[in-house]
Amino acid sequence: MNKRWISLVMALIILLGMIPTFASAASTDHWVNQKPDNLLTSNQDVCYGNGKFMAVTDEGGILTSSDGTSWTYYKPENTLKLSSISCDNGQFxxxxxxxxxxxxxxxxxxxxxxxxNNYLSLWGVSYGNGLYVAVGNIVAGNTGAIYTSTTSETPDLWTNRNVNTTSVLKGVTYGNQKFVAVGQNGTILTSSDGVSWTSRNSGTVADLKGVKHLNGKFVSWAVNGKTILTSVDGVSWSMITTSGIICVECESVNSGVLHSVTYGNGTYVGVGSFNSIYTSSDLVSWTKSHEGAYGSLNGVTYGNGTFIAVGNRGDIFQNIDLPTYTVTYNSNGSTGGTMPTDSNSYEQSATVTVLGNTGSLVKTSNTFAGWNTAANGSGTSYAANATFGMGAANVTLYAQWTADPTYTVTYNGNSSTGGTVPTDSNSYTQNATVTVLGNTGSLVKIGNTFAGWNTAANGSGTSYAANATFGMGAANMTLYAQWTADPTYTVTYNGNGSTGGTVPMDSNSYTQNATVTVLGNTGSLEKTGNTFAGWNTVANGSGTSYAANATFGMGAANVTLYA
Structure with a gap:
């Protein structure tokens, strides 16, 4: 049983390896002319096979390319007036x-x-079932003609199949084990062997420009672009009336509208005069994806994941995906939040809408101020929801930051008589926390005691003690030293029973510990039967005695000195 499963797995791997891989197809919305410089040939047809695109020109030139982008031009000596090419069977x-x-x-x-036949014009060629079939018309009499050649004879021996048709045959293809040829007046001929041909009813008298086997069915198109015929078996045909294939200029110059059709990657592509390119998913509704002011596209094919349309003036159009670019947001030194993300891809000239600060980016001591194309703000600035046209390169938008205004805290001694004011060298943004300094410089004021700080010199503002905190406002702050006046005391002289003279008067006020100089008997106090003997803090002399000019330190109470 295990061997059986192993065999099945190996067989599956082999089958998967046999499945061809294809390049991913580009959009059909954009086309670029890949013609070599100075090439002005009249390109008539194009096909893809054997890993190459091959285009033929009315001048007899050959154009080859492996990718549809880079082309090489050859002019063999023995080719001229080329009209159609087949890339089947590993041969061109x-x-x-x-x-x-x-x-x-x-x-x-x-x-x-x-x-x-030297009097023959051939307009189409196809390969199938070991046979090449070429169709056209006999110049004399303008009747249809079909010639065939086997693979072993090509191109040396061609056989006239003498078809009975008066219509010029313009195209031929092979599919579903059948050749189909089409031409003027709605002519359709079919053959299983390329030898015997049967006329089929197309249901139209319109001139059929060409036929191909596309997407599992035969597709033939009228040169006027208004009618497309389809058939699965080549015998019974359905008519489609198209919409969207419009070329007013074509009608005015009678140049024909639709010259060739192909299919690839789920899309039909048709080409015609004035370098018009049309696309459709169903052969009914068509959209014009390219148009020129002049020129004519004569052939179109699909291969290697791309469409190639060729025409006059050397034109070789290829569908491409236009390059796309991105917009990246850079936080530019942020300290928090996340950058916006734009997941879009933009083609050149596409409109970009600038995102806002959707990730709440922040930067310490800064305020978000929009975006700029340069980190230092020297580029172009954009606000949220602004728009700009995408250029030809990726764009990085850098967050811009405006430094928040900063404020200072200054300390004022407020009439101090000594020491130095504290210094706060910090700069504070609004709402930043300020810690109040203490009296670090030992400020003093005679007759006063330091009592903290206040936002007003007269103490009418907000008071702060050392190490208190507050939130910085939107202006510089000055903190003023606050002073509490020290208590003062007086020295009073008492005559203590004097009978004449006057007591001295000390009009000073003394703070505690202030030095007091004792006055003498300046008022000539006298007392009958007594002699003045100085002063004492107690009337009966039991206190401290002081002579004139003696000194003492003021206590915490008023002093009376008794004679």
Whole structure:
């Protein structure tokens, strides 16, 4: 049982390895002309096969490319008036308006057969079931013609199949084991072997420009762009009336509207005059995705994940995805929050709407001030919801920060008579916490005691003690020293029973510990039968005695000195 499962797994791996891989297809909204410089050839048809795009020109030139972007031009000596090319069966086969057919295995070296009718114009060629089929018309009489060649004979021997049609045949394809050829007046011919051909009812008399087997069915288009025919088996045909394939200029110059159609990556692409390119998902509704002022696109194909349309003036249009660019937001030194994220991809010239500070970015001591294309603010500034056109490079928008205003705290001695005021060298933003300093410089004021700080010199503001805190406002702050007046005391002289003279008068007020100089008997006090003997703090002399000019330190109470 285990061996059986191993065998099944190995078989699955082998099958998966056989599935081809394809390049992802670009959008059909944008087209770029990839023609080589100075190339003015009239490109008639294009196909993809054997890993190459091959285009043929009316001048007989060959254009080759592996990616549709870079093209190489060759002009073989033996090719001219090329009108159509087949890239099937690992070989390139081109036919001409001069009735010739040429073949190449590499697209560089070509071999041309000269056995066809010299009065023949060939407009289409296809391969299927080991046979090449070329269609066109006999120039004399303008009747339809079909020629075939086997793979072993190509392109040396072609056989006229003598079809009975008076209509010029413009295109041929192979699919569903059947060849289908189309032409003027709604002509459709089918054949299973390329030899015997049967006329089919198309339901229209419109001139059919070409036919291809696309997306599992045959698709033929009228040159007027208004009618498209489809068939699964090539026998029964359905008519589609298109919408959106409009070319007023084409009608005015009778140049035809729709020249070629192809299919790839779920999309039909049609091309025509004035370098018009149309796209559709259903062959009914078409959208014009490109238009020029002149020129004509004559052929279109799909391969390697891309569409290629070729035309006059050397034009080779390829659908491309335009490069896209991003917008990145940079916090530029933030200390918190997250950057906005723009997940969009923008093509050049697309409108970008600037995001706001959606992630609440913050930066200490700064205020968010929008975005700028330069970190230092020297570029272009944008506010939230502003718009700009995307350039040809990625954009980084840097957060801009405006430094918050800062304020100072200054200390004022407020009439101090000694010491120094504290110094706060900090700068504070609004609402920052300030810690109040103490009397670190030993401020003093005679007759006063330091009592803290206040926002007003006269103490009418807010008071703060050392180490108190407050939130900084939106202005500088001055804190004024507050002083409490020390208590004062007096010295009074008492005559203590004197009978004449007057007591001295000391009009001073003394703070505690202040030095008092004792006055003498300046008022000539006298007492009958007594002699003045100085002063004493007690009337009966039991206190402290002081002579004139003696000194003492004032206590915490008024003093009376008794004669």
């Amino acid at each position: 086969v081109a036919v001409t308006r001069a009735g010739l057919a040429s073949s190449s295995s590499d697209g560089v070296i070509w071999k041309t057969g000269h056995t066809l």
